[in-house]
Amino acid sequence: MLEQLTGHEDPHPIYERLRAHGPLTTDNGMWITTSHTIANKVLRDRRFGVRLADGSSPANGSLLPDSFLELDPPDHTRLRRLAMPAFSPKKIDEYRARVEKVADALLDRDEFDLIADFAAPLPISVISDLLGIPDSDTAEFADYGALVAASFDSGVTPEMANAHDKVLALFDRLIAQRRRTPGDDVISSLVAAEAEQKLTAQEMVGTLVLLLVAGFETTVNLIGNATRALLDHPAQWKLFKANPELAPAVVEETLRWAPPVQLTSRIAHEDVDRIAKDEWITVLIGAANRDPEVYPEAHKFDVMRVHKPEHLAFSSGIHYCLGATLARMEGDVALRALARRMPDLRQTGPIEFRDSVVIRGMRSMPVSRS
Template structure:
């Protein structure tokens, strides 16, 4: 508690002194003006918080791919306090453990697997809309976008009906981990949700050990038997799939739909040509990314961008700012679903920690946007949205809409 309070006071004080990175960590409904303040300070600068900060796409991409940087310190120590047991997942590890666990997980997101998942996503999208009062109005986040990815993840993991309520509740509660800097009260809430998820996964692994199926948990149990990973690591893989695989897609669908409805000409383009849906996905990820930043720590002294970073230096790559870098993207502040950029955005990070579930998120977004424009061509916003206020994630809590 005392460590949290000291850190919080420090961030607020440095924000009061005008440090843009500190202001970002305090949480902003609209961070983009602050991103430009960071960009104006050069490709890499040392913030008042002692963290090196970059909004530069080329440099950010380089650091994310540079083996001299990792997610933990060179001795394996965490950079920040542990908020939950999800902090021990393989996403927070460096090679060789990260490489081993990632290699085991990659087949779960292969093109063949994506093709098999797509009909289920299409069915879920239509089923969710069938339940709603489309003309009377509904909440696009709470009634649609929030339920789509979690239904798919349930199927991937093979979660049976009797565990559904607990799984869904704990998945939503675990989303706090994506908000980055959370309060002590939220930390307790987060850990309770993660513990609940891990209880479900532990029970399921015992069941699948006795009665295997074709789901992800059955495959992980089989890999355990071969000595390729431990039970704790298996549960951690499931945790990351459940949490990162649900909230990121929810925010992708919500952010993209809001951008489209705010620009009727873009909505009309999609309505006239639903095959532009993949373009909606990519432009949303670039223009209003669900993931806002990535942090890395130098494992040795590094000379980069004209700066000398001592070993242990923390670097914050503002990936959402890099995605609007005018040196890379023409008219970067314009939302254009026909954009044909030769450079990939950094919404899924880069290098060895490139988002494992990127193919899944892209496929779900594609199906969701196609379904919305097909089923609800006259969709309109009926009230103000309620945004998350987070330094690391960007999305909506509520988004009132109607089909007429």
């Protein structure tokens, strides 16, 4: 049934059909859960990982170099720890003023595409700054990120392979520059860690590619999904405009109601209840976040909702999204800017949705300030 999700604007009718089979079911030989409780347990349980029980990598046909996202402990722990300082709360607070400035500059227009002209340029500007990527290269990085996201469903295309080669060449150039002249950025800190033999050159590139893609792919869809949800729910939009301090609540409800990442998978490292060693389980984050067992009126978009338990938009356990604090801050700033600068914002044309099972978001949303 999962293959039916491709191209669906709203996957929830399919999720509900799966939910009707019980909290844990099978589809084409793969375990699937729509339950928030089971999903959270699987994501936190160290008996599940992202690799096979013997530590080997499942073939996924990806061009991406291995990063800590595709690794289990202890390598996952070692590499994630090296990247963590760049995403500390103190660092994120330091970036807020820059994000506010970029958001305001991007909204100096009357008619525009919410995704291409606002939701995408904002986070790519921030992650490029964090990584120390020159402004002249940011557009190419944004295109690369979109192609990577598409490859989650369609596999590697010649266009993707070409973009991948260009990005790796750029990272090689930037790494060489930081070896000669270190700076105050993530690449410089990873180059220093490599010199201390805390990671290999290949692991460094894999970490940088992951941070680049994850650093804006979640945020662009968060901003897009939140704006669409608010405009589709005029009472909620009106409430938010009158109370901009609700921005964090809007972000959290969007992450629950329309999470950018709809699913993830884990592999059992030993027999766990009905799941046998080396069997896969797909965690349907989008379904778990609307589990009626834990969220009253689960399908209702309500910015005043009390989020207990926490949604799973950023996963859970050791793979909890490293950039969650950054994404939340960027979403907060972006939504406040829209409400302040464009209180009469409206959609002016048809929306084009991402043709993806994994990622929920839009390719295009034409809007106008009045």
